[in-house]
Amino acid sequence: MAQHLKRSSVLIAWAFLLASCSSTPPKSLVTPLPPVAKQPLVQKSQRNEPVRGVWLATVSRLDWPPVSSVNGVNPASRNQQQQKALTDKLDNLKSLGINTVFFQVKPDGTALWPSRILPWSDMLTGKIGQDPGYDPLQFMLDEAHKRGMKVHAWFNPYRVSTNTRPGTVAELNRTLSLNPASVFVLHRDWIRTAGDRYVLDPGIPEARDWIASIVAEVVSxxxxxxxxxxxxxxxxxxxxxxxxxxxxxxxxxxxxxKADWRRDNTQQLIAQVSRTIKQINPNVEFGVSPAGVWRNRSHDPAGSDTRGAAAYDESFADTRRWVQQGLLDYIAPQLYWPFARDAARYDVLAKWWADVVKPTHTRLYIGVALYKVGEPSSKEPDWTVNGGVPELKKQLDLNESEPQIDGTILFRENNLNQPQAQDAVRYLRSRWGS
Known part of the structure; x- marks a missing residue:
């Protein structure tokens, strides 16, 4: 569907410095700065208000749908319960001043819409491929838009399953008789295990085409x-x-x-999906929410003054390059640490990312660790001081005072309902709510 992009060439002058795919990142490597495209794919549109967002996860039913709606209820009751749970959540988010929901529509190799490519998600009914009797994505869009809220369809591109248990394998195999069946049975040669999950191999061009086609289905x-x-x-x-x-x-x-090849595979996916979206509907924003650290300065002079797991070296994602090349409308790094976490200070990273986006057309939203608020932690005690409100306030103050930061996204929705977060929720309502 979307044409293959020509593979990027290797820069001979520094190629020999690149380490193989191992746990030890290359030393003293300065990543060449690619020029900003003369005609970027993405034009920075003016937003009337900053993004105040929340991630709403469906994988393992973390935020939605309610587990109680799946177990032992008839379809009519199930759908009513799921839809009410969603509208209740949207009403609550609206009251908090949330204006954008990042809704997980592809938690694994299944879909939360009637796809012609993926089977129905078992998150909805307990069984892969079973039609829930309504369209959750359309329902979410209708209800959120009715409330004046935006919806971004959140995809996990490569995950096929959350585990490799025999029961999971059996359920995936049973989809062979379905239309559509799981990619697990249709393209078994694309499937690998990683992180104790079944995943697609990012190095297979046809697998990248397949992911792009799924995004195209939703956008169209x-x-x-x-x-x-x-x-x-x-x-x-x-x-x-x-x-x-x-x-x-x-x-x-x-x-x-191998490390450089892997990064090129990820680069090709992002470029292909970006072009696919813009060809179908230039008004649909494309963004990525990567790990908060691109590279540490100890491994790259252009990196941040941090000592954290780096997307470039761990996930083989050159996230900074995507911003520089104009492939993204926005980037939303997950800065899930407090100001006092010396190895990955919130302010150090927020300002580093602000500098990265400054000369580009890419907007910057910051992912904030709502899930840590109120949770005791020996390494990050600030999350429990006065219910975590002072730390949260400092982070939001920085986000709203830094001109290059265009919004905040909270991870994740159900943490708003936890007892330990209620001081922070009241604070959010007073700060953002109407």
Whole structure:
């Protein structure tokens, strides 16, 4: 559907410095600064108000739908319960002054809309492929827009399942008789394990085409205000690495290192999806919410003064480059640390990102750790001081005083309902609410 983009060439002068795909990042590497495109894909539109957003997660039913709506209820009762839960949440968000909901429509290899590519999500009914009897994405759009709120469709691009248990494998295999069946059975050669999950191999061009086609389906059929990818690109864990050696041998031999090839794969996905969205509807915003640290200064002079897990080295996502190349309408780094967390200070990172977006057309929204508010932590005690309100206030003050920061997104919706967060919720209502 969307045409393949030409693979980026390797810069010979620094190629030999790139390390192979390992746990040790390359030393003293200055990433070349690509020129800002003369005609950027993305034009910075003027927003009337800053984004005050919240992520609403459906994976594992973290925020919605209610677990009680799935277990042992008839379809009519289930749908009524799910829809009421969603409208109640939207009413509450509206009262808090939230104007944008980042709604997870593709939590894994399933969909929360009647897709021609993905089977229905088991999050809705308990069974992959079972039609819930209504369209949750359309319902969310109708109800949010009725309240004057925007909706960004949030996709996890590569995740196929949240675990690799035999029961999960059996359920995925049972979709073979469905139309559409799961990618797990239709394209078994694209599937790998990583982070104890089934995922797509990002190095397979056809898999990237497939992801772009899913985004195109949503953008062409629904009045979404935006599309967002989260931070799960190469999402490995120490005991569960992604084995893409065969793919690397097939597609990556012109690259100086496996790490550089992986970054190019992620780059190609972002560029392809960006162009796909803009070709269908230039008014739909495209954004990514990456890990908060691009690179640490100890590994790259252009990096931040931090000591955290870096997207460039861990997820093989050169997030700074996407901003510089005009591929994104916005970037929403997850800055989930307090001002006092020396290894990854909130203010240090917020200002670093502000400097990155300044010469570009990309807007900057900051992801804030609502889930930590009120939670005891030996490393981050500030979250519990006076119910976490002083820390939250400092973060919002910085976001609203820094000219390059265009908004705040809270992670995540259900944490607004937790007892330990109620002081912070009252504060948000007094600050943002009408």
């Amino acid at each position: 059929r629904y009045p979404v205000d935006g599309v967002q990818f989260d931070d799960y690109f190469y999402a490995e864990s120490a005991g569960s690495a992604l084995n893409d050696n065969a793919t690397w041998r097939q597609y990556g031999q012109q690259f100086a290192s």
